[in-house]
Amino acid sequence: MKLILAIVHRDDSTRLTEELTKNKINVTKLASTGGFLRAGNVTFLIGTDEEHIEEVLEIIRSICKSRKELTAPAGMYMGAAAWPIEVMVGGATVFVMDVDRFEKI
Numbered sequence: 001m002k003l004i005l006a007i008v009h010r011d012d013s014t015r016l017t018e019e020l021t022k023n024k025i026n027v028t029k030l031a032s033t034g035g036f037l038r039a040g041n042v043t044f045l046i047g048t049d050e051e052h053i054e055e056v057l058e059i060i061r062s063i064c065k066s067r068k069e070l071t072a073p074a075g076m077y078m079g080a081a082a083w084p085i086e087v088m089v090g091g092a093t094v095f096v097m098d099v100d101r102f103e104k105i
């Protein structure tokens with residue numbers, strides 16, 4: 001058993017949920033916030049067997065696209081507001097972890 005933890009852009013989260021559930025993949029979504037942009041994103045928890053890992057990753061790849069976001073750095077620079085900077089976000093940040101034990105109680 002593996003746990004996939006995938007942090008995705010909020011604009012991709014509805015389609016990703018639909019596609020995963022359509023393929024009978026169980027998913028839990030958590031509202032999360034990126035530390036750098038301090039903007040909302042969505043964290044997916046997906047518990048699945050090893051043989052489904054690539055299928056899940058392929059679905060995530062097909063839906064989560066990278067995009068540019070503008071962010072205003074915190075604070076002032078020499079008395080003036082700092083210029084917004086552009087950062088590239090996503091497609092998705094994915095961690096795949098081993099699960100020692102899985103029980104539904």
Ligand code: 2BA
Nearest residue numbers: 007033034035036037038039041087088089090091092093
């Ligand atoms: P944020 O922390 O809001 O980061 C958004 C994007 O800003 C990142 O996109 C990256 O392109 C850029 N960025 C982050 N830290 C930066 C820095 N110190 N200097 C310059 N640019 C920086 P992604 O890498 O695609 O990450 C998207 C979101 O995934 C992150 O949102 C965060 O919520 C999560 N994430 C990424 N790497 C992570 C990690 N190693 N552990 C936990 N969460 C992670």
